[in-house]
Amino acid sequence: MRRAAIVTREIQPAELMAEVRSIEFGAISLFAGTVRDTNDGRGVTAIDYSAYTSMAESELDRILDEAQGRFGVSAIVVEHRVGALALGDVSVAIVAAHAHRAPALECTRFVIDEIKKRVPIWKLEHYADGAREWVDPTASSGVATA
Amino acid sequence: MRRAAIVTREIQPAELMAEVRSIEFGAISLFAGTVRDTNDGRGVTAIDYSAYTSMAESELDRILDEAQGRFGVSAIVVEHRVGALALGDVSVAIVAAHAHRAPALECTRFVIDEIKKRVPIWKLEHYADGAREWVDPTASSGVATA
Amino acid sequence: MSIVTVQLFASYAESFGGPTLEIPLDPGSTVGDLVDNIRALPGAYILPESPRVAVNRRFASFDQVVGPRDEVALIPPVAGG
Amino acid sequence: MSIVTVQLFASYAESFGGPTLEIPLDPGSTVGDLVDNIRALPGAYILPESPRVAVNRRFASFDQVVGPRDEVALIPPVAGG
Numbered sequence: 455m456r457r458a459a460i461v462t463r464e465i466q467p468a469e470l471m472a473e474v475r476s477i478e479f480g481a482i483s484l485f486a487g488t489v490r491d492t493n494d495g496r497g498v499t500a501i502d503y504s505a506y507t508s509m510a511e512s513e514l515d516r517i518l519d520e521a522q523g524r525f526g527v528s529a530i531v532v533e534h535r536v537g538a539l540a541l542g543d544v545s546v547a548i549v550a551a552h553a554h555r556a557p558a559l560e561c562t563r564f565v566i567d568e569i570k571k572r573v574p575i576w577k578l579e580h581y582a583d584g585a586r587e588w589v590d591p592t593a594s595s596g597v598a599t600a
Numbered sequence: 601m602r603r604a605a606i607v608t609r610e611i612q613p614a615e616l617m618a619e620v621r622s623i624e625f626g627a628i629s630l631f632a633g634t635v636r637d638t639n640d641g642r643g644v645t646a647i648d649y650s651a652y653t654s655m656a657e658s659e660l661d662r663i664l665d666e667a668q669g670r671f672g673v674s675a676i677v678v679e680h681r682v683g684a685l686a687l688g689d690v691s692v693a694i695v696a697a698h699a700h701r702a703p704a705l706e707c708t709r710f711v712i713d714e715i716k717k718r719v720p721i722w723k724l725e726h727y728a729d730g731a732r733e734w735v736d737p738t739a740s741s742g743v744a745t746a
Numbered sequence: 747m748s749i750v751t752v753q754l755f756a757s758y759a760e761s762f763g764g765p766t767l768e769i770p771l772d773p774g775s776t777v778g779d780l781v782d783n784i785r786a787l788p789g790a791y792i793l794p795e796s797p798r799v800a801v802n803r804r805f806a807s808f809d810q811v812v813g814p815r816d817e818v819a820l821i822p823p824v825a826g827g
Numbered sequence: 828m829s830i831v832t833v834q835l836f837a838s839y840a841e842s843f844g845g846p847t848l849e850i851p852l853d854p855g856s857t858v859g860d861l862v863d864n865i866r867a868l869p870g871a872y873i874l875p876e877s878p879r880v881a882v883n884r885r886f887a888s889f890d891q892v893v894g895p896r897d898e899v900a901l902i903p904p905v906a907g908g
Contacts, residue, residue: 463750467614468614471632476688477635477637477688478638478689480635480822481631481634482631482632483630484629484630486630487626487627487827488628489623489626491624492699498766501803505826506753508803509800509803510826512804513802532682534827541623542622542623545827555908559631559705559712570825570826573826574800574824574826575824575825575826576755576824588756588760588822592823649907650837651836652834652902654887655884658885680907691908692907701827716905716907716908718886718905719905720836720900720902721907721908722836722837722903722905722906722907723907724837734838736905737905738908
């Protein structure tokens with residue numbers, strides 16, 4: 455089971471877990487990123503996520519390929535949501551399953567770290583003071599949200 | 601939200617996630633250990649988990665204390681199940697939430713690693729060949745299941 | 747001389763005022779040549795020193811040759827997760 | 828001389844044939860003394876060189892003093908998770 459998708463509906467982490475679950479595996483690691491109410495000290499009210507969808511899905515596939523090569527994890531599902539997200543919404547979820555815990559845990563971490571470096575997805579944050587801004591983690595004031 | 605429990609019913613990872621979820625947090629990390637069908641090359645058919653329950657819950661509490669001190673993670677829930685578990689059943693689940701991903705991920709890993717070292721829980725594995733054995737990870741042939 | 751269509755997203759689409767740019771390029775031109783041409787346009791102040799460019803849905807180096815049959819995109823700093 | 832009740836679990840309970848042991852101890856005895864007394868019992872072959880002992884639900888060192896009012900347990904190699 456290996457699947458990567460950009461989705462526009464709500465992400466259901468429990469359903470992703472069910473996809474990778476198997477009696478061959480003893481360990482399931484899940485990471486979920488959610489929209490939080492502050493970023494870099496500013497009050498956030500909502501986030502619009504957008505993507506270069508076709509490339510984002512290809513890049514996610516390549517990341518899963520690399521993860522499988524590094525950690526031997528073949529059961530891994532990742533979904534990233536785009537569109538208008540509210541506070542608390544799940545923006546991304548990664549689930550990896552393996553016989554043992556270390557590969558499952560390290561795989562999940564690798565995938566979220568790589569997503570943040572190179573998957574073409576962007577967020578437009580809306581702030582409590584009415585302003586809006588494209589998040590730029592490469593800018594000096596940029597702070598990753600999750 | 602901080603809670604550690606030894607339980608006899610089915611563990612519901614999605615419910616544990618709901619316990620720690622909050623708009624203050626941007627990251628949720630979950631680890632679930634499940635009963636798998638082989639250990640150390642032998643076919644496993646079921647596992648009976650038992651615990652020194654009162655001490656196990658105290659030790660889990662101490663681990664969560666330490667995790668909070670190390671990673672600043674205050675939202676963390678852990679449940680470990682005891683009793684007769686079938687293949688695929690969730691034996692343990694840990695969920696940690698934090699503003700950022702690194703503390704959430706590292707906290708989850710720390711907690712499962714410490715559980716395996718020092719929480720008084722035991723498993724009696726039942727094998728496909730009819731044998732049964734107490735798992736001893738300190739023995740030379742011992743291999744952790746998850 | 748041919749025309750390469752460049753897709754824009756997020757802050758770049760806002761800065762250049764639309765979802766695509768049509769950039770004239772000589773045959774054999776590279777990603778670096780394309781970026782040089784884009785720098786002459788209004789809105790290009792938003793580009794960093796080395797903007798990331800994707801060709802056919804993969805990040806491309808500046809010396810990669812690019813033409814009108816390629817799917818080309820300028821990739822703003824990513825912020826997924 | 829007083830009696831300390833020692834809880835047993837898992838493989839230790841099977842090896843010693845029950846869920847508890849009643850061990851006579853002089854006042855001021857330590858966890859190490861307790862373990863020495865247990866080693867004389869049938870079933871003690873299962874104990875490793877330094878078995879883990881819990882006193883009042885915490886792992887205890889061998890020099891800790893232990894008495895009849897303490898909750899004492901012998902802890903087999905743990906295998907949670």
